[in-house]
Amino acid sequence: xxxxxxxxxxxxxxxxxxxxxxxxxxxxxxxxxxxxxxxxxxxxxxxxxxxxxxxxxxxxxxxxxxxxxxxxxxxxxxxxxxxxxxxxxxxxxxxxxxxxxxxxxxxxxxxxxxxxxxxxxxxxxxxxxxxxxxxxxxxxxxxxxxxxxxxxxxxxxxxxxxxxxxxxxxxxxxxxxxxxxxxxxxxxxxxxxxxxxxxxxxxxxxxxxxxxxxxxxxxxxxxxxxxxxxxxxxxxxxxxxxxxxxxxxxxxxxxxxxxxxxxxxxxxxxxxxxxxxxxxxxxxxxxxxxxxxxxxxxxxxxxxxxxxxxxxxxxxxxxxxxxxxxxxxxxxxxxxxxxxxxxxxxxxxxxxxxxxxxxxxxxxxxxxxxxxxxxxxxxxxxxxxxxxxxxxxxxxxxxxxxxxxxxxxxxxxxxxxxxxxxxxxxxxxxxxxxxxxxxxxxxxxxxxxxxxxxxxxxxxxxxxxxxxxxxxxxxxxxxxxxxxxxxxxxxxxxxxxxxxxxxxxxxxxxxxxxxxxxxxxxxxxxxxxxxxxxxxxxxxxxxxxxxxxxxxxxxxxxxxxxxxxxxxxxxxxxxxxxxxxxxxxxxxxxxxxxxxxxxxxxxxxxxxxxxxxxxxxxxxxxxxxxxxxxxxxxxxxxxxxxxxxxxxxxxxxxxxxxxxxxxxxxxxxxxxxxxxxxxxxxxxxxxxxxxxxxxxxxxxxxxxxxxxxxxx
Ligand SMILES: [Zn+2]
Numbered sequence: 001x002x003x004x005x006x007x008x009x010x011x012x013x014x015x016x017x018x019x020x021x022x023x024x025x026x027x028x029x030x031x032x033x034x035x036x037x038x039x040x041x042x043x044x045x046x047x048x049x050x051x052x053x054x055x056x057x058x059x060x061x062x063x064x065x066x067x068x069x070x071x072x073x074x075x076x077x078x079x080x081x082x083x084x085x086x087x088x089x090x091x092x093x094x095x096x097x098x099x100x101x102x103x104x105x106x107x108x109x110x111x112x113x114x115x116x117x118x119x120x121x122x123x124x125x126x127x128x129x130x131x132x133x134x135x136x137x138x139x140x141x142x143x144x145x146x147x148x149x150x151x152x153x154x155x156x157x158x159x160x161x162x163x164x165x166x167x168x169x170x171x172x173x174x175x176x177x178x179x180x181x182x183x184x185x186x187x188x189x190x191x192x193x194x195x196x197x198x199x200x201x202x203x204x205x206x207x208x209x210x211x212x213x214x215x216x217x218x219x220x221x222x223x224x225x226x227x228x229x230x231x232x233x234x235x236x237x238x239x240x241x242x243x244x245x246x247x248x249x250x251x252x253x254x255x256x257x258x259x260x261x262x263x264x265x266x267x268x269x270x271x272x273x274x275x276x277x278x279x280x281x282x283x284x285x286x287x288x289x290x291x292x293x294x295x296x297x298x299x300x301x302x303x304x305x306x307x308x309x310x311x312x313x314x315x316x317x318x319x320x321x322x323x324x325x326x327x328x329x330x331x332x333x334x335x336x337x338x339x340x341x342x343x344x345x346x347x348x349x350x351x352x353x354x355x356x357x358x359x360x361x362x363x364x365x366x367x368x369x370x371x372x373x374x375x376x377x378x379x380x381x382x383x384x385x386x387x388x389x390x391x392x393x394x395x396x397x398x399x400x401x402x403x404x405x406x407x408x409x410x411x412x413x414x415x416x417x418x419x420x421x422x423x424x425x426x427x428x429x430x431x432x433x434x435x436x437x438x439x440x441x442x443x444x445x446x447x448x449x450x451x452x453x454x455x456x457x458x459x460x461x462x463x464x465x466x467x468x469x470x471x472x473x474x475x476x477x478x479x480x481x482x483x484x485x486x487x488x489x490x491x492x493x494x495x496x497x498x499x500x501x502x503x504x505x506x507x508x509x510x511x512x513x514x515x516x517x518x519x520x521x522x523x524x525x526x527x528x529x530x531x532x533x534x535x536x537x538x539x540x541x542x543x544x545x546x547x548x549x550x551x552x553x554x555x556x557x558x559x560x561x562x563x564x565x566x567x568x569x570x571x572x573x574x575x576x577x578x579x580x581x582x583x584x585x586x587x588x589x590x591x592x593x594x595x596x597x598x599x600x601x602x603x604x605x606x607x608x609x610x611x612x613x614x615x616x617x618x619x620x621x622x623x624x625x626x627x628x629x630x631x632x633x634x635x636x637x638x639x640x641x642x643x644x645x646x647x648x649x650x651x652x653x654x655x656x657x658x659x660x661x662x663x664x665x666x667x668x669x670x671x672x673x674x675x676x677x678x679x680x681x682x683x684x685x686x687x688x689x690x691x692x693x694x695x696x697x698x699x700x701x702x703x704x705x706x707x708x709x710x711x712x
Pocket of ligand 1: 371
């Protein structure tokens with residue numbers, strides 16, 4: 001999946017630390033140099049030059065064409081073919097390759113219907129209309145899956161329509177203030193601003209009987225510019241498919257939260273109780289709709305006029321509801337099916353038990369040219385470059401693991417099951433590098449664990465941009481242009497926090513592995529539709545595959561530079577600084593919520609101790625010891641400090657999410673919530689829970705600090 005949400009448009013408090021916390025200014029540690037962690041950086045630069053010469057735009061374009069030639073939804077024969085293609089390329093590069101199956105619950109749409117009537121019983125629409133335009137070379141393939149909301153309940157329901165804008169909590173607050181009763185209603189929500197599963201959960205929690213999710217032309221269609229096939233934006237019959245799983249509770253196979261759906265796992269070991277308000281899937285019917293099908297419904301509403309910022313591009317006046325009844329039917333066949341991850345390994349020469357993991361998903365809702373074939377094509381060219389180095393006799397210091405995940409679209413299933421299949425992963429994996437929609441345009445963007453942010457910037461300074469200069473220069477120029485007055489404390493390009501919506505989620509938020517996600521973004525109106533295909537991609541996103549090459553170089557350098565370092569180049573001082581900043585923001589929020597008695601002092605002292613320890617360890621990372629055994633000891637401490645930030649029992653109400661510093665927000669889905677346990681307790685005005693979460697944070701930070709102190 002991976003939908004980019006503009007962080008600046010996003011609401012709350014804890015999203016990006018540094019926004020409004022001036023309580024106790026803590027000066028940020030100076031960024032470390034690019035040679036951080038290295039004894040011989042000149043040697044590394046030489047190796048990187050040799051690598052960067054290999055990824056090839058033309059070959060990347062061939063991967064793109066082949067892998068997006070057929071619809072390849074998870075578990076289909078065409079998906080299996082793409083797995084074999086990736087496995088062949090991995091083997092050709094010299095990777096030890098295997099196709100690893102899991103048996104997971106997947107749903108397939110059998111029938112989708114929606115009909116609407118006005119109060120007088122006049123039929124307003126009967127659909128869904130076919131996702132079709134005058135000319136598109138790929139739209140008529142019979143294997144194209146009909147638009148549906150994966151994870152929806154299977155059934156039918158009727159009710160009066162209420163328009164709920166984006167389905168954000170404040171939208172529901174507004175409806176409540178207007179005394180709109182949502183019980184038994186069908187909510188019409190537009191896509192955008194949050195993850196679609198958030199809309200479904202909010203609707204379910206408010207007692208709605210069903211949800212229609214539609215694409216408003218003002219968000220990604222004609223209101224933004226020319227629509228496909230004349231431009232990149234969404235045509236009126238186009239529909240955004242997608243999972244409505246409650247992935248902020250637990251991603252992966254809904255029947256096996258916390259353990260792996262191996263092919264031999266007996267059915268009796270699986271849980272069938274996963275729907276409903278406490279579960280990981282909606283208990284109500286959810287259906288996606290095109291702008292074409294939503295328009296007659298919106299036009300016939302008779303209730304109060306909706307607020308100015310609820311207005312969209314379909315009719316002149318959006319109203320809150322009233323006067324329209326709809327009937328929804330969504331029939332899906334749920335069954336357990338085999339999916340295929342592809343794994344390619346290179347054994348490390350010096351530290352084989354330290355794994356550098358890099359991956360992207362391979363399954364697509366339909367053709368998936370941008371989502372995710374651009375990621376796979378770029379990964380394959382990175383692997384091509386690694387293969388060339390291997391042929392020249394180079395061996396990695398650590399073990400490398402390249403992964404092509406399956407069934408990401410239905411809920412990060414392939415990656416989650418694999419992570420759950422490796423309960424000792426945090427003892428091995430030193431980093432996870434992700435791509436998903438690698439290329440939909442020319443604007444570079446990244447999210448990462450704070451300890452890797454400067455690492456990513458240093459790679460951006462190395463990789464050439466197709467626009468001239470480096471990725472870093474273009475990135476900085478684009479960000480400066482997008483924000484007229486960048487905050488004074490942000491002298492650097494901004495890297496977002498990891499929330500959810502792609503395969504880094506199990507690595508980072510369940511297993512505690514420092515992670516990153518990179519992409520090159522643009523006007524991408526065909527997300528999760530039949531039109532995200534080769535013709536759209538070559539006309540709009542990347543005609544010469546130059547950005548596939550850029551992303552291959554970037555992705556490969558992430559792996560190589562992490563591998564070549566004598567000691568891991570984690571910048572824990574920056575991490576500790578972000579935690580301190582977030583704690584001060586939480587303290588302000590606690591004050592605003594009249595929870596002044598909450599004691600932040602101990603957690604803050606432990607975070608300061610972590611900062612001091614990490615700052616002192618920098619001296620060692622600036623000039624690492626020559627003795628490999630010493631280096632392994634430091635790596636171990638750095639890795640264990642990351643694991644110390646996990647809670648063994650998980651976050652309250654969602655034990656699968658174990659990271660104490662970052663989690664996807666229950667009301668945002670894609671965007672990250674910082675200090676989730678503490679901040680959610682404050683938002684719920686639950687002082688006992690908040691205090692318990694602060695205690696746990698204090699213990700974890702003190703533990704992390706001790707590990708780093710002992711490493712020196
Ligand atoms: Zn994706």
